[in-house]
Amino acid sequence: MDQKKVNIIENAITLFAQKGFSSTSVQEIVKASQISKGAFYLHFNSKDELLHELFEYYWRRMQTRINEVSSKPLDPKEKFTDQLKVTIEEIATHRDFIIMQVREQAIPFNETIEHFIRRMRYHSILFYRNHLLGIYGQGIEPYVWEASVMVQGLLKSYMDLIIVDNVEFDYYLLAQSITNRVDSLIEGYANKNDPPVITENVIQQLTPSTYNMHNLDDLLEQLELIALSDPEPAIKETIDVLIQELKSPSPRKVIITGMAHHLEKYERYTDLASLLRAYFM
Known part of the structure; x- marks a missing residue:
């Protein structure tokens, strides 16, 4: 995640804890984060969206x-x-x-x-x-x-x-x-x-x-959808390795957890990486 975005989120956590969500203004978050209002709205469309991101x-x-x-x-x-x-x-x-x-x-x-x-x-x-x-x-x-x-x-x-x-x-x-x-x-x-x-x-x-992915067939189906939809070469290579392992009679834990470690570097796949680790802990 972009460091400026992290800075805004962490300052918002502090302010929301001190004053409450509804009583904290965007201006106060901006001041605590030492950024302009324009910079805030480059990262978040609204305070509600900030709460979800938080x-x-x-x-x-x-x-x-x-x-x-x-x-x-x-x-x-x-x-x-x-x-x-x-x-x-x-x-x-x-x-x-x-x-x-x-x-x-x-x-x-x-x-x-x-x-x-x-x-x-x-x-x-x-x-x-x-x-x-x-x-x-x-x-x-x-x-x-x-x-x-x-x-x-x-x-x-x-x-x-x-x-x-x-x-x-x-x-x-x-x-x-x-x-x-x-x-x-x-x-x-x-x-x-x-x-x-x-x-x-x-x-x-x-x-x-x-x-709803609490069995390996569900995970495999999700991985195959990602392989078709995500054009990034590094992701595709990781997903291909995972699919090959999950389809094998004896999936190798060390390979799957290693690929999960690579996936969690991408925010959109953090949950998927955690599910893979959970199954092969």
């Missing part, structure tokens, strides 16, 4: 840090714990801004923001699903979606204490505690044999149709 920037930043953990030589459970810690750190770092979102009723809830929230929620649930499968194996497949939503809810309960009540925790110990609680959750599902309420059909209702 959410995207925050989400990409978190995904980049999570993806960095993916490349570490850790077992699945250790990797999950480390990535939970990163998630908690990133949310806690922007505590004031998140409080502003909760308290202020004037934030525009337009179609773009709604789509972003649905996409982010789906990505989070998929993140938990793939980690749980990596830790506990395919035997949990019947109830993995429900377990993923439960883990997401467990994390949210702790984050409410951090964000709303300003309770201080050791983030690694908190992440480790959540991971240990998941052991009990999975054991309970296995022993009780209760039919899950949250199934794949429920998840599909929560997911934007353009982003």
